[in-house]
Amino acid sequence: MAQSLFEKVWNAHAVRQLGNGQTQLLIGTHLIHEVTSPQAFGMLRDRGLAVKYPERTFATVDHIVPTNEMTEPYSDALAQGMIEELRKNCADNKIKFFDTNTGQQGIVHIVGPEQGITQPGTTIACGDSHTSTHGAFGAIAFGIGTSQVRDVLATQTIALNRLKVRRINVNGKLRPGVYSKDVILHIIRLLGTKGGTGFAYEYGGSTFDNMTMEERMTVCNMSIEGGARAGYVNPDATTFEYLKGRPYSPQGAAWDEAVERWKSMASDPDCEYDDVVEINAAEIEPTVTWGITPGQGVGINENIPAADEGETQSERDSIAEALEHMQFAGGSPVKGKKIDVAFLGSCTNGRLSDLKEVAQYIQGRKVADGVQAIVVPGSQVVSQIAVELGLDKIYKDAGFEWRGAGCSMCLAMNPDKLIGDQLCASSSNRNFKGRQGSPTGRTMLMSPLMVAAAAITGEVCDAREVFGVGAAVTV
Amino acid sequence: MPSEPIKQVAGTGVYVPGDDIDTDRIIPARFMKCITFDGLGEYLFYDVRKTEQGEDKPHNLNDPRFQGASIIISGSNFGCGSSREHAPQSIMRAGFKAVIAGSFAEIFYGNSTNLGVVCVTATDADRKVLADAVEMNPQLEITIDVNDHKIWFGDQYITCDMRPGARSSLLKGTYDPLDELLEGAEQVNETAAKLPYMSA
Numbered sequence: 001m002a003q004s005l006f007e008k009v010w011n012a013h014a015v016r017q018l019g020n021g022q023t024q025l026l027i028g029t030h031l032i033h034e035v036t037s038p039q040a041f042g043m044l045r046d047r048g049l050a051v052k053y054p055e056r057t058f059a060t061v062d063h064i065v066p067t068n069e070m071t072e073p074y075s076d077a078l079a080q081g082m083i084e085e086l087r088k089n090c091a092d093n094k095i096k097f098f099d100t101n102t103g104q105q106g107i108v109h110i111v112g113p114e115q116g117i118t119q120p121g122t123t124i125a126c127g128d129s130h131t132s133t134h135g136a137f138g139a140i141a142f143g144i145g146t147s148q149v150r151d152v153l154a155t156q157t158i159a160l161n162r163l164k165v166r167r168i169n170v171n172g173k174l175r176p177g178v179y180s181k182d183v184i185l186h187i188i189r190l191l192g193t194k195g196g197t198g199f200a201y202e203y204g205g206s207t208f209d210n211m212t213m214e215e216r217m218t219v220c221n222m223s224i225e226g227g228a229r230a231g232y233v234n235p236d237a238t239t240f241e242y243l244k245g246r247p248y249s250p251q252g253a254a255w256d257e258a259v260e261r262w263k264s265m266a267s268d269p270d271c272e273y274d275d276v277v278e279i280n281a282a283e284i285e286p287t288v289t290w291g292i293t294p295g296q297g298v299g300i301n302e303n304i305p306a307a308d309e310g311e312t313q314s315e316r317d318s319i320a321e322a323l324e325h326m327q328f329a330g331g332s333p334v335k336g337k338k339i340d341v342a343f344l345g346s347c348t349n350g351r352l353s354d355l356k357e358v359a360q361y362i363q364g365r366k367v368a369d370g371v372q373a374i375v376v377p378g379s380q381v382v383s384q385i386a387v388e389l390g391l392d393k394i395y396k397d398a399g400f401e402w403r404g405a406g407c408s409m410c411l412a413m414n415p416d417k418l419i420g421d422q423l424c425a426s427s428s429n430r431n432f433k434g435r436q437g438s439p440t441g442r443t444m445l446m447s448p449l450m451v452a453a454a455a456i457t458g459e460v461c462d463a464r465e466v467f468g469v470g471a472a473v474t475v
Numbered sequence: 476m477p478s479e480p481i482k483q484v485a486g487t488g489v490y491v492p493g494d495d496i497d498t499d500r501i502i503p504a505r506f507m508k509c510i511t512f513d514g515l516g517e518y519l520f521y522d523v524r525k526t527e528q529g530e531d532k533p534h535n536l537n538d539p540r541f542q543g544a545s546i547i548i549s550g551s552n553f554g555c556g557s558s559r560e561h562a563p564q565s566i567m568r569a570g571f572k573a574v575i576a577g578s579f580a581e582i583f584y585g586n587s588t589n590l591g592v593v594c595v596t597a598t599d600a601d602r603k604v605l606a607d608a609v610e611m612n613p614q615l616e617i618t619i620d621v622n623d624h625k626i627w628f629g630d631q632y633i634t635c636d637m638r639p640g641a642r643s644s645l646l647k648g649t650y651d652p653l654d655e656l657l658e659g660a661e662q663v664n665e666t667a668a669k670l671p672y673m674s675a
């Protein structure tokens with residue numbers, strides 16, 4: 001019978017059924033970082049258990065590393081304590097750690113793919129919700145909690161309910177100045193932040209066929225923002241091309257075998273899905289969030305909704321709450337909102353292609369007065385290549401701060417934080433209240449080029465107009 | 476080490492209004508710089524409860540009438556966002572045993588159940604009846620019957636739902652799955668041996 005990739009991977013990794021009806025699922029690759037693993041190692045020690053497959057676990061440090069302070073001890077003693085704890089846990093358990101002195105450290109969801117650890121047809125787990133990123137390679141990748149990190153360390157398995165699969169077809173060519181970030185913001189706007197609950201999203205169609213791996217990762221990254229625990233793209237020639245020759249990719253004869261196996265894991269053309277959604281790529285606009293959930297987004301030429309536009313009382317309440325937090329008037333244009341901070345980075349958009357794309361437009365431009373703009377490469381590898389290409393200089397000349405690799409201003413666990421009610425144009429993935437470190441701070445999510453356009457004009461604007469991308473469309 | 480079965484949760488309630496209560500709101504990231512979960516209870520809903528100056532905001536969670544509550548009543552998509560187990564840990568360590576919501580985000584639901592924090596869903600209309608009753612009488616005893624899918628308060632009840640796996644593991648006391656997972660070790664090895672990338 002025809003099967004989807006999800007079914008094939010699930011069946012190959014299902015160990016047995018548990019007493020409560022859940023599946024004991026084998027986790028092929030386990031990624032860990034400093035925030036959600038120390039308690040898990042502690043629980044293991046309490047129970048006298050060993051790590052079952054240390055060679056299938058890989059560690060990096062990302063959330064707490066200061067991106068403007070390269071030497072230890074860090075000025076934040078708690079951060080220093082966390083990195084040391086991870087270092088010790090990895091050493092004690094013989095786990096590979098991409099430490100800050102390896103040249104390979106970075107955000108866990110950037111390190112896995114760039115090292116070739118993330119591979120098609122596998123199961124991947126990490127104590128981080130954006131583990132869905134790895135689905136771009138045709139892996140089934142889950143974010144898990146710390147008790148489950150413990151479970152994976154001790155047994156290489158977790159207890160899980162099987163997911164349903166929703167196929168999301170996007171067909172056609174994206175218009176100039178429209179990016180994969182806009183595709184996923186558009187999908188979440190359409191299907192809602194809880195639309196994906198209980199589902200894995202399978203992304204396909206010609207738009208995805210034509211995307212690079214980095215673009216696919218941006219989309220899969222935010223699956224969780226749509227409520228879907230996993231999101232994936234079927235592996236194809238683009239996937240294999242990306243993986244070839246990476247440090248942890250199979251080599252020689254093993255490579256050819258692996259490619260054959262990976263191809264066979266892709267969804268069969270006539271398989272059945274629990275749900276199918278069709279989207280026309282040409283309809284997608286550069287999309288910007290105006291509220292406090294990633295589903296509260298509009299096209300750059302649209303207005304922010306007014307509270308009375310909500311269909312249900314709870315929707316009206318949500319809009320009102322978001323407008324109050326964001327200090328925006330319902331019905332006002334999203335364009336023209338004055339920003340204080342521009343953040344280019346994160347596991348959504350901190351990859352080399354993001355930094356390259358923006359750099360070609362900002363050459364010779366200057367960040368607006370009064371705006372703090374920071375660019376944070378997602379990993380040391382990204383940073384090093386970017387520097388070799390001279391991108392750091394382009395950014396610095398334009399008035400951006402060029403930082404070390406880490407999560408930075410995506411969340412409030414390191415010195416990069418919003419202050420007071422600053423408004424931030426951000427290439428990251430979450431605009432929750434307080435997400436960027438100040439309880440009253442305000443975040444608007446958008447593509448990297450839209451962040452750059454906002455940095456340069458000092459306000460949310462249409463990057464296509466600012467940079468003359470394609471023929472700017474006015475609606 | 477099977478845990479105590481959880482057939483019922485009883486206590487008073489507190490209403491935390493709003494949909495999409497994300498885990499950053501339940502426990503802001505800046506309080507996650509820790510290597511144990513001890514003490515997280517103190518920071519539950521910190522920015523919802525406190526101003527930037529650290530003073531109490533007017534909120535049910537600060538209202539003396541609802542002190543000692545052990546059941547949270549909230550909106551839809553509760554626990555969305557980050558996978559941090561710090562969220563249900565802080566809920567549990569602040570003395571809460573259950574959350575009644577319109578719906579839950581997936582990872583939060585699993586994390587909570589593993590800890591024995593009972594998560595049940597009820598309709599908007601039913602949760603409103605319950606929240607209004609709690610507002611009228613903060614000392615109202617609420618009993619969630621896990622087996623029966625009912626939430627009793629005073630002489631009325633509303634029906635509630637939970638995921639089948641969660642219900643059975645709470646009733647059997649197997650909600651922490653580690654022991655059962657460990658028992659499958661041999662089958663795990665067999666499954667791994669069939670996967671070229673794991674056995675290589």
Ligand code: SF4
Pocket residue numbers: 062063107108109128130346347348406407410411428429
């Ligand atoms: S960049 Fe942001 S979303 Fe990604 S792992 Fe770091 S904190 Fe999480």
